[in-house]
Amino acid sequence: MHSSLLLQILGKLTKRDWRQLHKWVHSDIVQQRDDVRRLFDYLSEALRHSAKESLERHRVFEAIFPGQPFDDDLLRLLMHFLLNIVKQYLAYDDWSGDTAEVNWRQCRALRRREADKLFEKEWEQATQTLQQQSFRNSDYHRQWYQLHFERYEYDHRQRRSGPMNLQGMLDELTHSYVADLLRHCCTILTYQSVNPQPYDFALLEAALAQIERPDYTPPPVIAVYHCAYRALQSPEDDNWFQQLGILITQHWQQFPDHEIRDLYLLAINYCIRRLNRGERRFIAEAFALYRDALEKEVLLEDGLLSKFTYNNILMLAIAQEDWDWADHFLDDYKQRLPARERENAYRYNRAVYFFRRPDYTKAMELLMRRISRPALQSQCP
DSSP: OTTOHHHHHHTTOOHHHHHHHHHHHTOTTTOOOHHHHHHHHHHHHHHHTTOGGGGSHHHHHHHHSTTSOOOHHHHHHHHHHHHHHHHHHHHHHHHHTOHHHHHHHHHHHHHHTTOHHHHHHHHHHHHHHHHHOSOOSHHHHHHHHHHHHHHHHHHHHHOSSSOOOHHHHHHHHHHHHHHHHHHHHHHHHHHHTTSOOOOOOTTHHHHHHHHTSTTOOOOHHHHHHHHHHHHHHOTTOHHHHHHHHHHHHHHGGGSOHHHHHHHHHHHHHHHHHHHHTTOTTHHHHHHHHHHHHHHHTOSOBTTBOOHHHHHHHHHHHHHTTOHHHHHHHHHHTGGGSOTTTHHHHHHHHHHHHHHHTTOHHHHHHHHTTOOOOOOOOOOOO
């Protein structure tokens, strides 16, 4: 039972998940089997106390069905039921945390049930909420498309003729698709730099032709990813990279944290590729991007800075001979490193700092306890 899919997913749950999942499993709306509830309660207790011997199949069955002969098929069936319930909870939890998705689904449900007054009210609230949010990425345009579609379906049922907002629906669908297409193509170009696997960029040329028409004004999300794609595709052309930097600076607040982080890393990887060709002028460009991203705190994931980013930033600061900034950076961001790697990563990078100053005595004291030497490396978004 230790290697079962059920225990694997239960082992990934947070304390909050356990609290919410307890309510979920014990809700009659979700499921009504008492034996499944007993299985969940038993496993939650055993896992909380890390009692491996309590997870033996016979012991689990005995706890659920005291005094009954062991039935492995029945236990497997209950585990299957519980696994499906856990997956349903995780899907619901993910969905319910997306306000725009919930609002759209509510509009759709009300429209389908022909609850016209409620639909009108819900649709107005959903559009106001969407207008007030700060993000303007592809998800934003997809959410507008979904709301426009619900409005069209509702209006079409109310009246068969008259003006319909089909152009708005079509525009938002196009913005969403093209933005996602360019974003994924940027990811592909990044991976192709280390693994030249061929890909079929379907519809990409048509999208680029539309974007690059003189009379076309793309929304910011498309403008950003268009420059990113062209910069990665044609690294010898500095103009695309320069435009990308300007657009990121102008529009960074219109992207969620994970997405603006990926955009910064795309720009930084561009600089690293040029550095690897011997073009040292891109040291300053990469260093400026890292500093800007640090100030905006977009390089952090769950509040932590990866050891690779930590090392890259120090190397660039040293190359710039910005010693005071590098000294403060090492100490200021030490506690942002993952706990398991913190001391080793800090000691090594502090040793590099001393070695380059140079202060060989202090460097050797630290290096005696840290041997491996990471290099400046690209980071995949």
